[in-house]
Amino acid sequence: MILLELLLMLLVAYGVGFLYYGLYRNITARFQRRFGPPLWQSFFDSIKFFLKEESTSHGWMFYLGPIIMMSGAITTLFFIPFFKETTNFSGLSSYGNLFVVLYLLVLGPLGNALGVGTGGNPFGAMGVTRGLSRLFALELPFYIAVIAIMSLSGSADISEIAAHQSTMYALAYPLLFIGALFSFIGMMGQSPFDVVGAPVEVYSGPASEFSGKFLALLMSQSAIYTFAKLVLMVNLFLGGAQGFLELLLKTFVLFLFVISFGSLYGRFKTPQSIDFLLKVPTTIAVIGLILATWS
Amino acid sequence: MSSVLFVALPLLFGFSTPILGYFGKNAVAYVSTLMQLFLLYLGFDLLLNEGFSIELISIAPPLGISFVVTKVSLLFVLLFTSVMTLFSLYYLSYRSEKPYRDESKFFILINMLLAASIGLVLSSDIFNIYVFFEIAGISAYILSAYEKSSSALEAGIKYLITGAVASIFLIFAIVLIYIYIGSLNLGIIAQHFELLPFQIKLLISILLLIGFGFKVEIFPLNFWVSDVYQGSSTLVNALFSAIVVKAYLFVFFHLLYLFLPHGEFSLFLIYLGAFSMLAAEVAGLRQSHLKRLFAYSSLGQVALVFTAFALQNTQAIQAALFIVLAHSVAKMGIFFALALIEKEHESMESETLKSLNSPFLRVILLISMLSLLGIPLFAGFVGKLLVLKSLALEGMLPIIMMIILASLIEAVYYFKLAGYMFTSDKRRDVLKVTWAHKTILAFLSLLLLIIGMAPFLLSEYLFEASKLMLGGVS
Amino acid sequence: MSIKRSLSTLTLSGFTLSALLILSFINILLQNVATNIERAGDGLLKLNSSEGVANVVTTVVVYFRGFDTLGEIAVLFIASLGVGLMLERNTECTIKVQSNFMLQSASKLLFPIIIIFGLYVMIYGHLSPGGGFQGGVLVASAVLLLLISNKDLEVPHAVISALETLAGVSYVLIGLMGLLLSDVFLFNFLSPNIADFGLLLSGGIIPIVYIIVGIKVGSEMGFIVQNLLKRSDDV
Amino acid sequence: MFEFFNSPEVINIIVIIGSMLLFFVGLFGLLTQKHIIKIFMSIAIMETAVYLFFIGSLFKLDAIAPIMKVADDTSKFNDPIPHAMILTAIVIAMAVFALGVSFAIEYYKLSGKTNIDTMNEMRH
Amino acid sequence: MMINLSNYALGHIVLALEMSHLANFFAVLILLSMGTLLFLVKNYALPKSFYALSALLSTSLFLIVYAADYLLFFIGWEVMSITTYFLLSFSVSQKTLHKYIIFAMSSALALFIAILMIYSTQQSFLYSDARESFELMGEFQGVFFLVLILFAIFVKLGVIGFHYWLVDAYEEAHDIFTAFLSAVLSKMGVYALIILVVKVTQPMLALAIIGVMTSIIATFKAIQEDSVKRVLAYSSIAQLGYIVTVLGVADGMSGALYHSLIHTAVKLLLFINIAGVIYMTGRDKFSQLGGLIYKMPQSFVLLLIGIIVLAGMPPLGGFSSKFLIYSALLDTKYLLLLSGVMFSSASAFLYIYKLIYGVYLGHPSHKKLESAKEVSLSFLLPQYLLAFILITLGTFPALIVPYINEILLESSLTTLSFTHAGELISAFAQFNGLIVMSAFGTIFVLVVIFFVSTRSKAKEAKNRFDIAYCGEEPDESTHLHYGYSMGKELARVGILRAIIKNSSSHFYEYLGKQTLSFAELFRKIYSGKLSVNFNIAILFLLLLLWGSLR
Numbered sequence A: 001m002i003l004l005e006l007l008l009m010l011l012v013a014y015g016v017g018f019l020y021y022g023l024y025r026n027i028t029a030r031f032q033r034r035f036g037p038p039l040w041q042s043f044f045d046s047i048k049f050f051l052k053e054e055s056t057s058h059g060w061m062f063y064l065g066p067i068i069m070m071s072g073a074i075t076t077l078f079f080i081p082f083f084k085e086t087t088n089f090s091g092l093s094s095y096g097n098l099f100v101v102l103y104l105l106v107l108g109p110l111g112n113a114l115g116v117g118t119g120g121n122p123f124g125a126m127g128v129t130r131g132l133s134r135l136f137a138l139e140l141p142f143y144i145a146v147i148a149i150m151s152l153s154g155s156a157d158i159s160e161i162a163a164h165q166s167t168m169y170a171l172a173y174p175l176l177f178i179g180a181l182f183s184f185i186g187m188m189g190q191s192p193f194d195v196v197g198a199p200v201e202v203y204s205g206p207a208s209e210f211s212g213k214f215l216a217l218l219m220s221q222s223a224i225y226t227f228a229k230l231v232l233m234v235n236l237f238l239g240g241a242q243g244f245l246e247l248l249l250k251t252f253v254l255f256l257f258v259i260s261f262g263s264l265y266g267r268f269k270t271p272q273s274i275d276f277l278l279k280v281p282t283t284i285a286v287i288g289l290i291l292a293t294w295s
Numbered sequence B: 001m002s003s004v005l006f007v008a009l010p011l012l013f014g015f016s017t018p019i020l021g022y023f024g025k026n027a028v029a030y031v032s033t034l035m036q037l038f039l040l041y042l043g044f045d046l047l048l049n050e051g052f053s054i055e056l057i058s059i060a061p062p063l064g065i066s067f068v069v070t071k072v073s074l075l076f077v078l079l080f081t082s083v084m085t086l087f088s089l090y091y092l093s094y095r096s097e098k099p100y101r102d103e104s105k106f107f108i109l110i111n112m113l114l115a116a117s118i119g120l121v122l123s124s125d126i127f128n129i130y131v132f133f134e135i136a137g138i139s140a141y142i143l144s145a146y147e148k149s150s151s152a153l154e155a156g157i158k159y160l161i162t163g164a165v166a167s168i169f170l171i172f173a174i175v176l177i178y179i180y181i182g183s184l185n186l187g188i189i190a191q192h193f194e195l196l197p198f199q200i201k202l203l204i205s206i207l208l209l210i211g212f213g214f215k216v217e218i219f220p221l222n223f224w225v226s227d228v229y230q231g232s233s234t235l236v237n238a239l240f241s242a243i244v245v246k247a248y249l250f251v252f253f254h255l256l257y258l259f260l261p262h263g264e265f266s267l268f269l270i271y272l273g274a275f276s277m278l279a280a281e282v283a284g285l286r287q288s289h290l291k292r293l294f295a296y297s298s299l300g301q302v303a304l305v306f307t308a309f310a311l312q313n314t315q316a317i318q319a320a321l322f323i324v325l326a327h328s329v330a331k332m333g334i335f336f337a338l339a340l341i342e343k344e345h346e347s348m349e350s351e352t353l354k355s356l357n358s359p360f361l362r363v364i365l366l367i368s369m370l371s372l373l374g375i376p377l378f379a380g381f382v383g384k385l386l387v388l389k390s391l392a393l394e395g396m397l398p399i400i401m402m403i404i405l406a407s408l409i410e411a412v413y414y415f416k417l418a419g420y421m422f423t424s425d426k427r428r429d430v431l432k433v434t435w436a437h438k439t440i441l442a443f444l445s446l447l448l449l450i451i452g453m454a455p456f457l458l459s460e461y462l463f464e465a466s467k468l469m470l471g472g473v474s
Numbered sequence C: 001m002s003i004k005r006s007l008s009t010l011t012l013s014g015f016t017l018s019a020l021l022i023l024s025f026i027n028i029l030l031q032n033v034a035t036n037i038e039r040a041g042d043g044l045l046k047l048n049s050s051e052g053v054a055n056v057v058t059t060v061v062v063y064f065r066g067f068d069t070l071g072e073i074a075v076l077f078i079a080s081l082g083v084g085l086m087l088e089r090n091t092e093c094t095i096k097v098q099s100n101f102m103l104q105s106a107s108k109l110l111f112p113i114i115i116i117f118g119l120y121v122m123i124y125g126h127l128s129p130g131g132g133f134q135g136g137v138l139v140a141s142a143v144l145l146l147l148i149s150n151k152d153l154e155v156p157h158a159v160i161s162a163l164e165t166l167a168g169v170s171y172v173l174i175g176l177m178g179l180l181l182s183d184v185f186l187f188n189f190l191s192p193n194i195a196d197f198g199l200l201l202s203g204g205i206i207p208i209v210y211i212i213v214g215i216k217v218g219s220e221m222g223f224i225v226q227n228l229l230k231r232s233d234d235v
Numbered sequence D: 001m002f003e004f005f006n007s008p009e010v011i012n013i014i015v016i017i018g019s020m021l022l023f024f025v026g027l028f029g030l031l032t033q034k035h036i037i038k039i040f041m042s043i044a045i046m047e048t049a050v051y052l053f054f055i056g057s058l059f060k061l062d063a064i065a066p067i068m069k070v071a072d073d074t075s076k077f078n079d080p081i082p083h084a085m086i087l088t089a090i091v092i093a094m095a096v097f098a099l100g101v102s103f104a105i106e107y108y109k110l111s112g113k114t115n116i117d118t119m120n121e122m123r124h
Numbered sequence E: 001m002m003i004n005l006s007n008y009a010l011g012h013i014v015l016a017l018e019m020s021h022l023a024n025f026f027a028v029l030i031l032l033s034m035g036t037l038l039f040l041v042k043n044y045a046l047p048k049s050f051y052a053l054s055a056l057l058s059t060s061l062f063l064i065v066y067a068a069d070y071l072l073f074f075i076g077w078e079v080m081s082i083t084t085y086f087l088l089s090f091s092v093s094q095k096t097l098h099k100y101i102i103f104a105m106s107s108a109l110a111l112f113i114a115i116l117m118i119y120s121t122q123q124s125f126l127y128s129d130a131r132e133s134f135e136l137m138g139e140f141q142g143v144f145f146l147v148l149i150l151f152a153i154f155v156k157l158g159v160i161g162f163h164y165w166l167v168d169a170y171e172e173a174h175d176i177f178t179a180f181l182s183a184v185l186s187k188m189g190v191y192a193l194i195i196l197v198v199k200v201t202q203p204m205l206a207l208a209i210i211g212v213m214t215s216i217i218a219t220f221k222a223i224q225e226d227s228v229k230r231v232l233a234y235s236s237i238a239q240l241g242y243i244v245t246v247l248g249v250a251d252g253m254s255g256a257l258y259h260s261l262i263h264t265a266v267k268l269l270l271f272i273n274i275a276g277v278i279y280m281t282g283r284d285k286f287s288q289l290g291g292l293i294y295k296m297p298q299s300f301v302l303l304l305i306g307i308i309v310l311a312g313m314p315p316l317g318g319f320s321s322k323f324l325i326y327s328a329l330l331d332t333k334y335l336l337l338l339s340g341v342m343f344s345s346a347s348a349f350l351y352i353y354k355l356i357y358g359v360y361l362g363h364p365s366h367k368k369l370e371s372a373k374e375v376s377l378s379f380l381l382p383q384y385l386l387a388f389i390l391i392t393l394g395t396f397p398a399l400i401v402p403y404i405n406e407i408l409l410e411s412s413l414t415t416l417s418f419t420h421a422g423e424l425i426s427a428f429a430q431f432n433g434l435i436v437m438s439a440f441g442t443i444f445v446l447v448v449i450f451f452v453s454t455r456s457k458a459k460e461a462k463n464r465f466d467i468a469y470c471g472e473e474p475d476e477s478t479h480l481h482y483g484y485s486m487g488k489e490l491a492r493v494g495i496l497r498a499i500i501k502n503s504s505s506h507f508y509e510y511l512g513k514q515t516l517s518f519a520e521l522f523r524k525i526y527s528g529k530l531s532v533n534f535n536i537a538i539l540f541l542l543l544l545l546w547g548s549l550r
Helices: A002-031 A041-051 A060-078 A098-119 A122-153 A158-164 A174-187 A205-209 A213-237 A244-264 A270-293 B005-021 B027-049 B071-094 B103-122 B126-144 B150-181 B186-193 B198-215 B223-231 B234-259 B266-284 B290-311 B314-345 B350-355 B359-373 B379-393 B397-423 B435-453 B456-471 C009-031 C040-051 C056-064 C066-087 C101-123 C132-149 C157-182 C205-229 D008-032 D036-057 D080-111 E021-043 E048-066 E070-088 E094-122 E127-136 E139-157 E166-172 E175-198 E205-224 E228-247 E253-281 E297-311 E317-331 E335-360 E367-371 E377-395 E401-410 E433-453 E488-492 E494-501 E504-526 E530-549
Strands: B053-057 B065-069 E002-004 E016-018 E423-425 E430-432
Touching (some): A002 A060, A002 A213, A002 A244, A041 A213, A060 A213, A060 E433, A098 A122, A098 A158, A098 E317, A122 A213, A122 A270, A122 E317, A174 A244, A213 A244, A213 E433, A270 E335, A270 E494, B005 B027, B005 B103, B005 C066, B005 C157, B027 B103, B065 B071, B065 B103, B071 B234, B071 B314, B071 B435, B103 B234, B103 C066, B126 B150, B126 D080, B150 B186, B150 D036, B150 E530, B186 B234, B198 B234, B198 E530, B223 B234, B223 B290, B223 E504, B234 B314, B234 B456, B266 B290, B290 B350, B290 B397, B314 B359, B350 B397, B359 B379, B359 B397, B379 E094, C009 E530, C040 C056, C056 C066, C056 C205, C066 C205, C066 D080, C101 C132, C101 C205, C157 C205, C205 D080, D008 D036, D008 E530, D036 D080, E021 E048, E021 E253, E021 E377, E048 E070, E048 E175, E070 E094, E070 E175, E094 E127, E094 E139, E094 E166, E139 E175, E166 E228, E175 E253, E205 E335, E205 E488, E205 E494, E228 E253, E228 E317, E228 E335, E253 E317, E253 E335, E253 E377, E253 E401, E297 E317, E317 E335, E317 E377, E317 E423, E423 E433
Antiparallel strands (some): B053 B065, E002 E016, E423 E430
């Protein structure tokens, strides 16, 4: 039974993730006054890549990079419950907690970084460096906000946090939410914090040595991670969801906000983004934390 | 057996050296050593048989002079005799390679030094103490200038001038004592000292402090010490720090406990001691000449003993006695080893240690230095611990901190030396150490370890000794 | 070597310090005048008639406080040893003594007189003012006179050495004899007879020891004087 | 005319002030002089001052030198101990002085220096 | 079990040994380190004295651990410091050695003062009287006592500001001894902190703040380093910072103990691994290493396990201890501190990745590295053992909870609840290590199966130059060892520059210089002129006279 549920969760995440990706491409295209690709283009791309052969390999660790990333994405997904106040579609979340999820979110990228490193492409190393340099600054406001709400809810369990929100935390503690949102934009790989991927300048960034199935895996995990992160965010700040409709609505609103934000702003250089993240969102989050827990 | 022999025999030896000289070159050396061994036997004999006796000289005290043998004075007598015996044994092997010129005079001098130090400890007559003060002083001046180089002579002159000035203050104090109390016997003086007019009491105390202060190397009267150590020959330095200072220290505090049993000056002296230690160690920080460096370390250690004695309670005195023993043994080890190094390398700069190629000497130096530092497992630790413990019981935190700070500075320069010895790889040829030297040095180091690990072997005796010393039997 | 004779800081501070110190000494001493109390000396005076000789100072020096004297002899001995050690191979001389005829004649005349006077002071030290020290120094001064008047003269080292050895050893031996005979170091084992008080042969070991002291002092002083005066051979 | 000198108080004051003035001379010399021999002389002067002070302080106007016959009354004699002590002390001081002079001579020969402040063979 | 040594008392000193659970816990850490490091010994030609000193060091460590009174503890502490000095002297430069000993002696002597302060209130050195003695102290004395103790411990731990000696010593020490330094000697600081501070006083917020600052600053310092051992040294400091933090809050002991165990194991693993690399290649800088993955695959995997633990990622043991630390902080509502800890933890990824990337991944920096081979079993075996421990603790995180509970009970602290070995339950939350491990493991295997089954013939790269490189064709002469100094650009960020560029070394150098010039002054006084000296003496006499007459 649980296995079935997990499979369903995976399928939902996979589908919705690619749907959102398609939407993202379309919406950005509209922002830029052009027409984007068909909605499911990315999905078909990934299927196509799965069927292609990979051009070059650099040994077993090179294989393992994307595989670990994929596994990380799926594991993360399983530890995030979709709905509050029900055990349906809660996956394995009762065996873990928010800390586990926070770390699992990083596990995938780390595995990827290993694969990239093995590939020996200097541009890959460049991308990884950017990603890791930015990582801690990116996470900090998010961590502060998450810690605050954990403390407010008196639990580290995600579904309990979701259930604990009589008014959603985003409204009750807007500063925390704003702080976390900056991080979230970065975590979603959106401008202005998207220097890691930097698709134009650095030749697909970390992924430059991956092709064929590797690229397919990367795309799939990206879709799953996107959805997982959105669900997590909804659970933590937007009061969770009670049905698929509410979940899709809330995640889509969040997603829409993130991509519109991303389309509006230019990209920061790595030191700039670190500087910005450590100054503005962190300060906001710290103030939010102090206000929220001052009693 | 009589304790007067401790003084009479060395004097007899000294006076009769010309006769001994007829029996060949080595006769003086061997007779001297034999005599010291006999004195050692005598000391143990006294220790085992009575442990307490009053020896009359000419007529009975309080009118005449007498020697008082107690456990504590016997402790010092034994210490001096053993140090001197070891010194002679060491020198017997050393002299075959680099003897002092005019050796028989050297033997006279060290024996006179021994007699005077013992006399200082045993005598119960203050003018007699002055006489021994002078004998010890004058032998030390000559020993210090013995090598007749210009630096040795400079050391000798500085030593002599300071010694002479010290003796003026001492004789002034004695004169005042006789004028105002009318006796020279320590016991009688002690009885009447309380009753003196305040100003006179103060004047006498301060004159005694200044007079002995030069000799017990207390700040700010100790500026001559470093020059003397550096100028004198290395072996002789062992005697200076193991015997001479210790004798003066004992006498000074013996007098202090007798005259001022209620510790009127105690606090001041404690601060003085602690500050002396700090000043000495700070001055030692920038030294590169080994003998001078260890002179400062001697100053520091002596000041620590001074502080402990100044606390004027049995625990602290016991601690002081521990340090006295540990310091004497350690300094002997250090100067004996340095003498060998100096003979080989002909330099006493601390960089010399970098090229020292003798694991044995390195270990000996190391053990001695660690003991001086008060590292656990070595004898120095017991003393330092007990001192600090007594200070802690008195609640004297600032003093503890001064002493600890001084120890830290001491550690810095000792470990600089250790670093020189143990990290460099530019070595000379192996420095050969004869088995006799090895035995003596190993014995000294072993002694440090034994006292350090099993202080309870000595603690009881030392505790009784300190009780006697504080009680002021005379 | 020229020492600047200006009013330096050191002079000022030295003057101030010593003046202040002396003033405070004087202040204290004047405020606390010593009273007439019973002192150890009075006890010794009482004891003297049964154990001592006519000259009480001699009794004190040689007998009551004989141990101090032994120590003092030792100091003298060590000092002369030290002077000898320092100056023994003294070949270049800094003081050139040119003795003239007057000095030479006078010294020949005076030498026996001084010697005899010295010996007298030494031998009668226990009856009249004087004693071993004074006599010894007188003898040494006679030697000094001889030495400065005649540059070629040198008192043989062996003689001095023999004398001082003899004196020193016998002093300690007398002390040890007392220890042996009556368990007291330097005991007057030739128990003085009160009837002899004031005679030349009285006081047991006291005159003997004082003569020994005299010999010792004389020879040590002579040795020191000779060493300090020793001239180079080529003058 | 000078009868007032015969009172012990006056004598005492004279002894104290006089000997201390002598002490002052010696001390001043010790603190300010540089020549080795002058230093020795200063020390000798200080010692002499102390001896004078001692003898003078215990000097009794009406007493005589302690040379006695068998049954003399002991109270009429001066205290013999100061004499004996000073006798010993003088000889000791003389010995030290002689030794010091010999050191100084030898040092002068080796280094040509007589100024104690320039004695700095060992500045480390 | 308590062994009283008061028979051998000297004066009123009572000495005692005690086998408490806490002591046993740290003894196990010592034994673990010694046991694993012994495997390595035969690879190096070590002088005999090295073994003798190591034996002495171990003895002193056990003395520290099993002492039940401050005096024996102090003896152990000082013997440890001195023995360490001589063990360092085999390979360390004189400057570093001197730095070490100054700090070590300052630490030991500060401890000595503190011990004497404790003694002076109740005349007892025993631990059992310590709390009471501390309460009897005056306020000023109490604060002073704590400052001294903390100084002593911080020096040993290398808390930022007191780490001046540590990094150089770690870098230059013999590879085996570096491992021992990091794995055990720093734990003695933790033990001292527990025994001397935590058990004596109330939880101290200041301690927690210092811990957080330490971990953050040390992490950024580590990121800037090029030498592998220096990175690990700073990493040690940062990890100990977590322990200090958690010991500063109530109920933090469990996390501290757990993390001590994990840190000991992981640092042993990492240092042994790096020792193997250095042994094989003779190089210890990221800029000189790289591309060793297929030359030393087993080492690579072991290091991978090590860094995952170091990063504190699930499903390995590192997460279990981090989880306890986070929970303790969350439970006591030190939220900003927790943010700091997590921030430092996240920043650590940068150097953690560099550890594996700079050594094993990318391209070799030099031709010589191409001939490197896998290290011998003596290096691998202990690593496998440690990796096994770490994986086990990740899968069954509550395996050691019963033992930790014993220790907590002994100190009368609240214990952790325990259901089964797979589930670690803290005061705030719980997680099931078994499930996390099996979920990740299963998914991983499934993805691999899926990937392998759909895999068509993949073309293996001809050689390592077969990469996309801006249209150029790289060859031997092309510099491809990229990114080994990643994180350097952080210095451009204004806020971080303050952390990275400032150093306590300036302060200590200034202090040293000032001390030396002060010493110079005294040296001059002591070789002053005789007449000046007499002036001083007479002045002293005068002051004394007037001072007492007044």
